[in-house]
Amino acid sequence: MCVWWYKAGMDVSGGNHRHEAPWKRMSKEELDNQYSPSRWVVRLGAEEAMRTYSQIGNEVSKRARATGRSLLNVPYGDGDGEKLDIYLPEAVSEAMPFLVFFHGGYWQSGSKDTSAFMVNPLTAQGVAVVIVAYDIAPKGTLDQMVDQVTQSIVFVQKQYPGNQGIYLCGHSAGAHLAAMMLLADWTKHGVTPNLKGFFLLSGVYDLEPIMHTSENAPLLPALEDAQRNSPLWQLETAPTRPADPACRILVTVGQHDSPEFHRQSREFYQTLCQGGWKASFEELHDMDHFEILWNLTQEDYVLTQPQVICRGWSWAHQWDLHGARQV
Ligand SMILES: N[C@@H](CC(=O)c1ccccc1NC=O)C(=O)O
Numbered sequence: 373m374c375v376w377w378y379k380a381g382m383d384v385s386g387g388n389h390r391h392e393a394p395w396k397r398m399s400k401e402e403l404d405n406q407y408s409p410s411r412w413v414v415r416l417g418a419e420e421a422m423r424t425y426s427q428i429g430n431e432v433s434k435r436a437r438a439t440g441r442s443l444l445n446v447p448y449g450d451g452d453g454e455k456l457d458i459y460l461p462e463a464v465s466e467a468m469p470f471l472v473f474f475h476g477g478y479w480q481s482g483s484k485d486t487s488a489f490m491v492n493p494l495t496a497q498g499v500a501v502v503i504v505a506y507d508i509a510p511k512g513t514l515d516q517m518v519d520q521v522t523q524s525i526v527f528v529q530k531q532y533p534g535n536q537g538i539y540l541c542g543h544s545a546g547a548h549l550a551a552m553m554l555l556a557d558w559t560k561h562g563v564t565p566n567l568k569g570f571f572l573l574s575g576v577y578d579l580e581p582i583m584h585t586s587e588n589a590p591l592l593p594a595l596e597d598a599q600r601n602s603p604l605w606q607l608e609t610a611p612t613r614p615a616d617p618a619c620r621i622l623v624t625v626g627q628h629d630s631p632e633f634h635r636q637s638r639e640f641y642q643t644l645c646q647g648g649w650k651a652s653f654e655e656l657h658d659m660d661h662f663e664i665l666w667n668l669t670q671e672d673y674v675l676t677q678p679q680v681i682c683r684g685w686s687w688a689h690q691w692d693l694h695g696a697r698q699v
Pocket residue numbers: 407408409410411425476477478479482543544545546587
């Protein structure tokens with residue numbers, strides 16, 4: 373079942389009219405603006421928002437490591453950068469649920485070492501959290517990053533075959549990498565991970581507009597690179613099906629994210645619905661691109677409740693609190 377949450381005044385009419393994509397009419401300057409999330413924060417200046425992002429990431433990661441219940445820099449592949457951190461709950465069991473997180477930073481910055489945002493609230497509630505490093509550009513190409521993320525999930529499944537579910541979460545560029553896992557061919561890896569949910573925070577799902585921005589152009593040398601790595605494009609042209617039909621996908625975007633980020637999330641959600649995936653969409657009230665992550669450090673935030681993240685997503689009903697309604 374697809375759940376469409378909307379607020380009064382929100383445009384629910386849009387289809388996937390790619391030929392009419394609004395970004396095609398934008399100047400380079402406007403595209404740069406639309407794809408620079410820090411320029412859209414409302415309570416801080418752009419630079420201050422980025423500084424705060426690093427500072428909070430640093431602090432929460434130190435706090436997460438201070439509990440001593442972590443396995444750090446575990447290799448999931450042969451490459452130097454192919455490492456992940458596993459944060460365990462107090463009561464470790466065979467059948468723990470796992471949340472695997474992919475950090476953002478436009479595929480060019482960020483680190484697992486400063487991205488343990490949701491670790492303490494979730495481990496306190498019995499969920500094991502894995503924070504994955506991947507080779508950001510210029511060391512890594514997008515194809516390599518996608519491959520590394522795939523390998524990291526295979527590693528978790530092989531290491532913890534009795535897991536109660538693997539839930540993927542990604543922020544921004546990390547949401548893109550998580551979304552690419554909807555297209556993964558697990559048969560090549562000899563194991564099908566027990567994927568139960570995708571939790572996509574302010575992501576980018578169509579990389580073509582990014583090719584035309586100054587900051588990101590070097591990432592995507594050709595249109596084929598952008599298309600091959602665009603889950604939106606791929607799902608529209610070659611739809612896939614979940615291995616587990618109960619697998620859920622939550623697509624979220626911050627209210628203060630740019631119009632292009634809103635469009636990307638909405639279109640991705642619609643494409644998922646059309647493809648028969650169990651998807652939900654939520655615009656996070658009064659949130660900017662970075663505050664979404666800061667809220668994930670809080671144990672009492674709606675999205676860090678295990679029943680939201682790891683138990684059948686009964687969370688949806690809680691959104692009534694934010695004035696959203698189901699249609
Ligand atoms: N240069 C970007 C930085 C950025 O996009 C970003 C930074 C930290 C975490 C996520 C980000 N965006 C997506 O991956 C900006 O101006 O917002």
